[in-house]
Amino acid sequence: MDREPGLSVRLKLAISYAGFLMVAGVFLLVAAWIGLMQFRSGGVVIMTTTYTFPHLLWRSFAPVAAAVMAFLLVFGLVGGWILAGRMLDPLRRITEATRVAASGSLSHRIRMPGPKDEFRELADAFDAMLAQLETHVAEQQRFAANASHELRTPLAITQTLLDVARNDMTHDNDVLVDRLRAVNTRAIDLTEALLVLSRANQRSFSRERVDLSLIAEEATETLLPLAEKNGITIETSGEEAPTVGSPALLLQLTTNLVHNAIVHNLPDAGQVWVTTSVDTPTVVLTVENTGERLAPHVISTLVEPFQRGSERVRTDNHSGVGLGLAIVKSITRAHDGTLTVTPRPEGGLRVTVELPAD
Incomplete structure (x- = not known):
């Protein structure tokens, strides 16, 4: 956005500080003048000349007042400029970091020292x-x-x-x-x-009320032939789990989880458990499967795109595209939920999706 040039914030603060000192100086001098006049009216006579006391007092008071005001003006401008510079230095560093980031470098950090205040926050x-x-x-x-x-x-x-x-x-x-x-x-x-x-x-999808238990049943029925082909037993259980979201995306999420549980399983007599529950204020979908024990470093990479997990055993020749759990993670995040992937102590995987309850 193009803007007309104007005074810097530092100069504005310096002028404001000087102006405040000038106003304070005026009040101080007025108070001093009033005090001197009351001192004269109390009956104290300082000197006797042809001039009256107020005229003599003003002639001696005016140069002093002018000098004081000039000193306050210079002191206010210089002091205000220095103080404003020190106060605005954090803002200058933030501005420089913003310009560096705008140029494409995101590795730069401000790392503002000192105790916490508004600028450091x-x-x-x-x-x-x-x-x-x-x-x-x-x-x-x-x-x-x-x-x-x-x-x-x-x-x-x-x-x-x-x-x-x-x-x-x-x-x-x-x-x-x-x-x-x-x-x-x-x-x-x-x-x-x-x-x-x-x-x-x-997040370009419409939201409506969805029951995760029905979604789990639909995904299980769809993948049942694949499970039977590979000798996998699927058990579905749980209570009604209402949430708000996209039925198509949540079905995709559940299908991906059940599909992964089937194809990454034991060669014979494998099992898959699909359960839903309500844990206020969330609803929970859990998919577990038997399988080989997985190393921790494998678990941490499973939700990354195109990471298939080289140590995971496959029960068929479905190579997949390496996006199953990455899609689950994105759909969960788009529904303001959390995804947890943990290894089962006896082997296999447990994947838990928590979504806000309706």
Whole structure:
């Protein structure tokens, strides 16, 4: 925004300080003059001349008053300028940090020294904001790089298959078509997952009353054939858990959790538990599964985009796109909830989603 040039805040404060001293000086001199006049009216005679006492008093008082006012003016301007500079120094540092951040550098921090006051609270809040922005930008950059890599992979495979088919005219076209179809399906799944993730991050969805228990039942019924195919038993239980949100996104969240619990499970006789409950003022969705014991460093990476967890055992050939729990995390955050991922002592994973109760 273009603005007309004006006086600096420091100069305004200096002038205000000097003006305050001048007004105080005027009142002081008036009080002194009134006191001297009352002293004369009390009957004390200081000297005898042809002039009356008030005239003599004024002739001696006026130069002193002028000198005092001049001194107060200079002292007020100089002192006000120095004091204003010291008071506004934290604001200057904040302004410089803002300009550095505006140039694209988010690693700079103010780190204002001294005890807490309004300026230092502002500086600390600004540092916290920069830290969050830096983390968010870094996450977005990693996500963009990973997404580009993941999207390039099916395109590169498609190009390779087409090149092989062109160079080898005797190649079985049915095999080529099946492979191209599988690669294309994976690319579509990845694109749809990215769209869901973007929609959740932008919170561009309508909200309505949703019962998580019904959502859990629907997701379980949808994935039951996959569970039976892999010898996984699913148990669904719990009470009505009303919340407010997007039915489609919450169904996607629950489906992702149940799907992960099925495909990352024991090779034989695995189990999945899906439960809902009310823990005022929140409703809770918990999905647990059996499986191998997971290292702590694996747990911490599972909710990051495109992190599949190299130590997790898979029960089928569903490779996924590496966005399952990342989408769960984004949907949970978009609904003002919390996501907790913890390993089960006996092996497997426990994922808990808490959302505000309706």
